[in-house]
Amino acid sequence: MSKFTGTAGQVLEAEKPSVFSILKEWGIHKGVVAALVNGKPTDLRTVLFFDAVVEPIMAESEEGLHVLRHSASHLMAQAVLHLYPGTKVAIGPSIKDGFYYDFELPVPISEEDLAGIEEEMNKLAKAALPVERLEIPRDELLVNYEAAGEVYKAELVADITDEKISVYRQGDFEDMCRGPHVPDTSFLKHTKLLSVAGAYWRGDEKNIMLTRIYGTAFADKAGLDAYLKRMEEARRRDHRKLGRELDLFSIQAEGPGFPCFHPKGMVVLNNLVDFWRREHIRRGYCEIRTPLILDKELWVRSGHWDHYKENMYFTEIDEKPYAVKPMNCPGGLLVYKSSLKSYRDLPLRMAELGIVHRHERSGVLHGLMRVRCFTQDDAHLYVTPAQIKQEILGIMDLTRYVYRDVFGFNYHVELSTRPENAMGSPEMWEKAESALEEALKESGVAYRINPGDGAFYGPKIDFHLEDCIGRTWQCGTIQLDFQMPERFDITYVGPDGAQHRPVMLHRTVLGSLERFLGILIEHFAGAFPYWIAPVQVKVIPVKPELEEYARKVETQLKSWDVRVEMDLRDEKLGKKIRDAQMQKVPYMLVLGEREMSEGTLSVRDRTSGDLGTMTPEALREKLGKEFDPRH
RNA sequence: GCCGGCGUAGCUCAGUCGGUAGAGCAGCGCACUCGUAAUGCGCAGGUCUUCGGUUCAAGUCCGAUCGCCGGCUCCA
Numbered sequence: 052m053s054k055f056t057g058t059a060g061q062v063l064e065a066e067k068p069s070v071f072s073i074l075k076e077w078g079i080h081k082g083v084v085a086a087l088v089n090g091k092p093t094d095l096r097t098v099l100f101f102d103a104v105v106e107p108i109m110a111e112s113e114e115g116l117h118v119l120r121h122s123a124s125h126l127m128a129q130a131v132l133h134l135y136p137g138t139k140v141a142i143g144p145s146i147k148d149g150f151y152y153d154f155e156l157p158v159p160i161s162e163e164d165l166a167g168i169e170e171e172m173n174k175l176a177k178a179a180l181p182v183e184r185l186e187i188p189r190d191e192l193l194v195n196y197e198a199a200g201e202v203y204k205a206e207l208v209a210d211i212t213d214e215k216i217s218v219y220r221q222g223d224f225e226d227m228c229r230g231p232h233v234p235d236t237s238f239l240k241h242t243k244l245l246s247v248a249g250a251y252w253r254g255d256e257k258n259i260m261l262t263r264i265y266g267t268a269f270a271d272k273a274g275l276d277a278y279l280k281r282m283e284e285a286r287r288r289d290h291r292k293l294g295r296e297l298d299l300f301s302i303q304a305e306g307p308g309f310p311c312f313h314p315k316g317m318v319v320l321n322n323l324v325d326f327w328r329r330e331h332i333r334r335g336y337c338e339i340r341t342p343l344i345l346d347k348e349l350w351v352r353s354g355h356w357d358h359y360k361e362n363m364y365f366t367e368i369d370e371k372p373y374a375v376k377p378m379n380c381p382g383g384l385l386v387y388k389s390s391l392k393s394y395r396d397l398p399l400r401m402a403e404l405g406i407v408h409r410h411e412r413s414g415v416l417h418g419l420m421r422v423r424c425f426t427q428d429d430a431h432l433y434v435t436p437a438q439i440k441q442e443i444l445g446i447m448d449l450t451r452y453v454y455r456d457v458f459g460f461n462y463h464v465e466l467s468t469r470p471e472n473a474m475g476s477p478e479m480w481e482k483a484e485s486a487l488e489e490a491l492k493e494s495g496v497a498y499r500i501n502p503g504d505g506a507f508y509g510p511k512i513d514f515h516l517e518d519c520i521g522r523t524w525q526c527g528t529i530q531l532d533f534q535m536p537e538r539f540d541i542t543y544v545g546p547d548g549a550q551h552r553p554v555m556l557h558r559t560v561l562g563s564l565e566r567f568l569g570i571l572i573e574h575f576a577g578a579f580p581y582w583i584a585p586v587q588v589k590v591i592p593v594k595p596e597l598e599e600y601a602r603k604v605e606t607q608l609k610s611w612d613v614r615v616e617m618d619l620r621d622e623k624l625g626k627k628i629r630d631a632q633m634q635k636v637p638y639m640l641v642l643g644e645r646e647m648s649e650g651t652l653s654v655r656d657r658t659s660g661d662l663g664t665m666t667p668e669a670l671r672e673k674l675g676k677e678f679d680p681r682h
Numbered sequence: 683g684c685c686g687g688c689g690u691a692g693c694u695c696a697g698u699c700g701g702u703a704g705a706g707c708a709g710c711g712c713a714c715u716c717g718u719a720a721u722g723c724g725c726a727g728g729u730c731u732u733c734g735g736u737u738c739a740a741g742u743c744c745g746a747u748c749g750c751c752g753g754c755u756c757c758a
Contacts, residue, residue: 151753161686162752248753249685256755260685263753291751295693304731304749362757407758412683413749415756425758504757513758525758562758594715621714622721629719643717653718661718 054102071095071234073105082270083107084238085118085231092118094184094231110238110270120145122182122233123172123242123268124152129224130171131264135160140226141203141252141261148278149267153250155203156262165244165264172242179237180222184230186215192227203252203261241275242268290572291418297577297634299568299585300419308416308423310565315585318614319571320564322583324404326457326681327428327561334449336400336430341382343406347372352538353381354474358507362409379405380532380557383431384539392543397553398438402430404564419569420524426564432556433541439554443490443512443529446558450514450527451496453560457680460574463523464496465513467504474507475534483531484510506557508534514562516570524570526562531555578635578657582679589631590617593624593643600647604640604667611671632657638674 055063061077070093074080086093087106092114099105109115124143127150132138135156143152187195189211196205204227208216219228221236233239243266250263269275286292294300299316302309312320328338344366350356355363355377364375376382383401392399408424415421434442454460466487469480487510491498498512505511514527532555535541542550561567571579581587588608592601601617608615616636618627624641631639639655645664646653652670654662665673 159686163687246752247686250754251684254755256684260754262685265753302750307749409757412756414683414685414754416750421757427758528758559758566758591718593717596715622716623714624717626720627718632719639718641718645717655718 053100055099056102056104058104058106067098067100069095070097070099070105073099074107079107082110084110084115084122084233084270092231094182095234096181096183097231111274115270116268117145118231118233119238119270120150120268121228122236123239123266124150125182125219125221125224125226125228125232126172126175126236126239126242127168127244127264127266128152128154128226129175129221130168131156132224133171134167139201139203142207143226149245149265151250151263151265153203153252153261153263155259160247160262162247165247168264169242169244172239172244175222176236176239176242178222179235181235182219182221182232184232185218185220185225187218189214189216192216192218239268241270241272242266243275243279288573288576289418290420290569293572293577294418294569297572297585299572302418302422307413308411308421310419310422310424316568318585319568319579319583323561323564323567323571327404329681330449330453331400331402331430334400334445336402338402338404339383339386340403341379341386341405342376343408344368344373344375345382347374349381349385350374353384353535354508354538355381358472358474362411364408364410375408376405377407377409379403379407379427379429380431380535380555381539383429384535384541387431387433387541388539392433392541392553394435394543394545394551396433397543398432398434398442399553400430400432400442402428405429419565419572422563422565425566427559428561428564430558432558433536433543433553434556435543435551436554439486439531439556440490440493442556443487443531444494446529446556446560447490447494447496447512450560454514454516454527458571458574460516460570462514462516462526464491464498465501465504465515466491466498467501467506467511467513469510470503470505470507472507473505475537479533480510483533487512487529487531506530506532508532509557511557524562524566526567526570527560528558528562530557532557576635578637581637581674581677582681584635584637585614586616586634586636587614587674588616588638588640589627589634589636590615590640590642591624591627591631592617592619593641595619595621597642597644597647601642604642604652607667611674613674628655640670 052064052066055073057077063073063076070086070088071080074083074086083095085095085108087108088099088103108118110119121144124145128140128143131154135158137157139155141153143150189208193205193208196208208227216227217230218225219230219232245265245267248263249260252258252261267278269278297315298313300310300312303311359377363377366373366375383403405427406424407427411421411423432442454462468484473480491512509530509532511528511530513525515523516526517523536552536555541553543553545551590601590605592598598619605615605617628639635657637657641653641655651664651666653664654670656662
């Protein structure tokens with residue numbers, strides 16, 4: 052007899068019960084997909100012969116969905132093998148919001164084929180095939196996979212040293228897997244296949260490209276429907292679609308990855324930059340601007356030639372080689388070196404809205420999020436070693452202020468460490484990495500380590516913002532660099548009168564104006580906050596005869612620095628309101644005979660609708676209270 | 683760059699079996715003189731991405747090209 056304890060104080064003594072029977076005995080078996088046995092995820096079918104604490108994993112919980120989706124990936128693999136005999140299976144994990152499975156298929160498939168696979172999955176789900184766990188000796192499994200021509204599975208087994216490997220079987224399908232899984236396939240009735248894509252075996256582009264099918268699974272229909280609806284909402288917010296509809300920017304075939312900003316997009320960018328500049332001045336930064344094109348020799352000296360050439364564009368001037376800058380630091384260093392620096396100048400915070408060009412591979416371009424020319428809100432801080440931590444904390448404070456307080460974003464922080472093509476000694480890297488980590492710890496923010504993702508000249512702290520469908524984009528970054536100061540032999544005169552080497556911090560807050568704008572568009576679904584909206588107020592006369600009064604109102608608003616547009620088209624009021632709403636203009640002023648005779652305005656808010664009439668002064672006061680980080 | 687898909691009017695999309703291109707919105711004109719999310723009528727707008735091939739005939743079939751979309755790899 053073994054003794055089992057539940058988390059709500061349940062107790063049970065039984066002889067070799069299954070996990071499921073224990074939960075059933077306690078009456079908590081409904082909606083359960085697996086269980087934690089002494090904290091370890093376990094199948095419901097598993098038979099226990101030792102004392103244990105047993106806790107259910109509910110289908111709707113995060114772990115439950117993980118189990119469900121992982122099982123769904125097996126179900127999909129089974130269906131694919133039925134429909135496409137000869138398919139080799141690779142790996143099929145659960146991921147955020149769903150799952151995928153990679154296959155080598157005998158024939159290419161497209162999204163049109165997904166319906167057929169779904170149908171087969173539903174058939175298998177209905178059949179309620181028991182999902183059983185087997186323990187197979189490693190060597191036997193390896194031989195079996197090799198004999199079956201399952202080269203990918205064989206490769207995976209070859210890397211495992213355990214004596215026994217667990218395999219899950221459902222009907223005619225078996226897959227090596229840690230589990231746990233649902234007890235039978237009837238748990239997998241709410242699945243949806245989403246897309247098919249290519250994916251390199253083991254994520255290495257030197258390897259063969261497999262076919263990956265993405266899908267998702269939920270505990271019930273409501274969960275699945277809610278997810279599909281959320282995806283739809285995400286598409287509605289896509290910055291590429293809104294960018295066109297709101298006439299913010301365009302990217303033409305003549306310039307792939309090189310966006311054109313339209314007048315309205317420029318208003319947003321200019322306000323953003325205006326805010327950025329004020330905030331930096333407040334925080335003790337100065338601003339510089341360096342050339343887009345500089346002598347190739349500079350890039351050899353900086354190490355970019357050796358470490359970043361593939362991403363650079365080159366040109367020639369008077370038969371001498373030049374490069375288009377992919378980063379701003381070398382130019383900034385030239386400015387630093389242009390005069391003698393004293394310790395009294397440090398920390399020296401030199402900001403630059405630098406336009407950089409980088410050759411990005413064609414397949415990675417994505418609206419404003421991934422482009423080939425972008426404006427970094429860059430800054431280089433030249434500091435003494437003793438000032439490093441304090442300056443990093445200062446940048447983190449600025450970042451928190453901009454992301455959270457000004458725009459209301461969620462973000463997370465990563466520490467990216469030494470990459471493969473790193474420049475400089477391992478000791479320097481260790482020193483730099485621990486300095487960053489120390490600052491992170493002191494700041495108290497949660498962070499995770501992103502190994503091998505540092506810049507070639509130093510480790511970095513990265514700030515990631517979420518877009519509308521939960522994809523995250525790196526925006527801000529703080530990079531600690533001992534290399535460039537050496538390479539460029541920059542110095543400052545210390546209090547002792549001797550030459551000392553400063554340390555360099557590279558950092559951005561917004562990251563790139565382009566990407567940040569893309570994220571702003573999606574975050575606000577195009578309805579920008581008042582202070583940054585391209586058009587803040589739309590003046591709408593009820594009929595053409597009121598043009599004169601409308602012009603008067605327009606002039607008055609302009610004199611208050613309000614960005615105002617008039618709609619003088621010979622259209623019905625409803626139409627003009629609708630158009631202004633769709634352009635997401637924060638305020639609409641409806642002007643009719645009544646307003647003209649009283650000298651008032653009828654104000655409509657884009658979210659709450661008609662606010663009634665007010666005097667121009669009252670409107671001015673109201674607009675003056677709108678949030679603006681520059682005030 | 684790689685895998686798969688898609689390119690028809692400014693935008694969103696029809697276009698059957700290969701027979702010589704159509705709608706809505708936007709634009710322009712006219713009428714309506716209008717009160718909080720689409721007034722009506724008319725006009726104009728296309729080398730069907732581009733180049734080549736098959737065919738009596740190609741938007742439609744085939745190949746390439748450029749671009750875009752979803753991923754992978756790579757990155758702000």
